[in-house]
Amino acid sequence: MATIGGLDRLLAEHPFFNDMSERARGLIAGCAANRVFHDGEYLMREGEPSDTFFLVRHGAVAVEVNAPGGSPLVLETLGDGDVLGWSWLVPPYRVQFDCRAVGLVRALSIDGKCLRGKCEEDASLGYEFLSHFVRVMAERLTATRLQMLDIYGHPSDYVEAQNRVAIETAAMVPAKPSPNGD
Amino acid sequence: MQTIPHTLSWGHDIPDPMRPARFRVESVQHELTGVFTVGLKPLDETQTFEFAPGQFNMLYQFGVGEVPISVSGDPARPTTLLHTIRAVGSVTNALQRVSPGTMLGVRGPFGTSWPVAAAEGSDLVILAGGIGLAPLRPLIYQVLANRSRFGAVCIFYGARTPDEILYRDELEQWRGRFDLTVEVTVDRAGSDWLGRVGVVTKLLASKGFSPPDTLACLCGPEIMMRYAVLALHDQGVGDQQIYVSLERNMKCAVGFCGHCQFGGAFVCKDGPVFRFDTIAERFDTREI
Numbered sequence: 343m344a345t346i347g348g349l350d351r352l353l354a355e356h357p358f359f360n361d362m363s364e365r366a367r368g369l370i371a372g373c374a375a376n377r378v379f380h381d382g383e384y385l386m387r388e389g390e391p392s393d394t395f396f397l398v399r400h401g402a403v404a405v406e407v408n409a410p411g412g413s414p415l416v417l418e419t420l421g422d423g424d425v426l427g428w429s430w431l432v433p434p435y436r437v438q439f440d441c442r443a444v445g446l447v448r449a450l451s452i453d454g455k456c457l458r459g460k461c462e463e464d465a466s467l468g469y470e471f472l473s474h475f476v477r478v479m480a481e482r483l484t485a486t487r488l489q490m491l492d493i494y495g496h497p498s499d500y501v502e503a504q505n506r507v508a509i510e511t512a513a514m515v516p517a518k519p520s521p522n523g524d
Numbered sequence: 525m526q527t528i529p530h531t532l533s534w535g536h537d538i539p540d541p542m543r544p545a546r547f548r549v550e551s552v553q554h555e556l557t558g559v560f561t562v563g564l565k566p567l568d569e570t571q572t573f574e575f576a577p578g579q580f581n582m583l584y585q586f587g588v589g590e591v592p593i594s595v596s597g598d599p600a601r602p603t604t605l606l607h608t609i610r611a612v613g614s615v616t617n618a619l620q621r622v623s624p625g626t627m628l629g630v631r632g633p634f635g636t637s638w639p640v641a642a643a644e645g646s647d648l649v650i651l652a653g654g655i656g657l658a659p660l661r662p663l664i665y666q667v668l669a670n671r672s673r674f675g676a677v678c679i680f681y682g683a684r685t686p687d688e689i690l691y692r693d694e695l696e697q698w699r700g701r702f703d704l705t706v707e708v709t710v711d712r713a714g715s716d717w718l719g720r721v722g723v724v725t726k727l728l729a730s731k732g733f734s735p736p737d738t739l740a741c742l743c744g745p746e747i748m749m750r751y752a753v754l755a756l757h758d759q760g761v762g763d764q765q766i767y768v769s770l771e772r773n774m775k776c777a778v779g780f781c782g783h784c785q786f787g788g789a790f791v792c793k794d795g796p797v798f799r800f801d802t803i804a805e806r807f808d809t810r811e812i
Contacts, residue, residue, distance in 0.1 A: 416713045416714065489723055
């Protein structure tokens with residue numbers, strides 16, 4: 343088991359802490375634990391209370407959504423140096439997606455409750471931490487938007503998709519009764 | 525950037541670059557849904573077709589029309605001409621129906637090429653999206669054939685889904701080499717896909733190259749290239765180290781007709797491969 347000193351070193355190696363002050367890193371280290379997940383093991387499950395986030399040190403984590411009647415869809419894969427999870431930061435603190443280890447994953451877990459408490463008590467830590475975390479969220483949002491663009495598709499695919507949506511929408515709208523009641 | 529005059533093609537001067545030479549379809553290989561590769565041989569099989577990586581030909585389906593298609597084969601094997609084509613319009617749909625023995629017209633090769641000589645001694649980042657891997661494949665072949673002349677070589681490829689990975693067998697083969705970094709990502713996948721899911725630009729963060737000593741070659745949808753350039757900037761790769769291949773509506777292929785005008789340049793003649801600093805301002809201009 344890693345000591346606080348050892349954890350501080352592991353945190354310092356993670357890109358998330360690249361330009362974070364030693365003081366802030368030291369305070370966050372108090373909420374951290376070193377974790378290992380094996381292939382197929384879930385780091386988080388959709389709907390669970392969210393009180394943790396992870397700093398992936400090594401390996402790949404598939405962020406998935408469960409499709410009823412089908413196999414899960416992978417929305418994104420996170421790997422070395424990535425930050426996983428922000429539901430712990432936003433009420434009602436509930437995990438939004440399944441997060442599954444693809445192969446062996448080594449990660450640092452951070453106790454969200456512990457960190458939220460420290461940030462509330464220490465505004466300067468809160469500002470420094472959040473200014474780093476918001477950067478991750480912004481990058482993730484941009485990447486998600488690019489993924490949504492379906493840039494590798496051909497324009498004709500969009501036309502086809504639009505037509506399909508138009509047909510489906512038309513089918514959903516109930517026919518207006520005629521003035522004659524037909 | 526190297527410009528190869530069209531008079532160098534298939535071993536003899538072309539008296540008229542507007543006149544197609546006759547080639548026979550030797551093979552048609554299905555790649556993906558709506559994507560196929562045709563192998564062409566000149567009628568005189570003793571002739572060779574020399575081209576530089578990144579150049580394109582005008583393929584003429586007699587009675588239907590002509591389309592610009594990048595050469596996707598190995599420049600060191602000039603006896604068969606390979607073109608990977610996506611069926612999207614009347615000509616490419618007609619080309620999808622050709623079979624071995626069909627006669628096609630070929631004009632070319634045209635345009636600028638990837639800066640192979642300039643990349644020697646540098647790290648090389650090759651970033652492709654979707655069918656954009658096709659114009660980069662000749663560059664990859666040439667680099668691998670002369671591997672010791674280059675520093676680290678990284679191939680980053682993005683596709684829509686695992687089923688839409690172009691040249692999958694070759695990518696897997698290249699990935700097995702010790703002297704090459706190959707990373708593939710897809711936009712969407714099922715849980716049976718063990719590779720990455722996410723945008724291709726994110727692969728640049730995994731590094732494997734030294735930004736000040738890197739030359740980057742990009743080909744794919746322009747939106748992808750725009751964000752890839754930004755991601756390369758974030759890594760410290762400057763505009764002068766980035767080359768992009770543009771796609772426009774090319775008709776004559778020799779800079780006469782103006783269909784592919786891109787500001788003060790013609791993509792057919794001054795491109796399709798541009799050093800990014802020469803087009804950076806126009807690249808972000810919405811009207812062009």
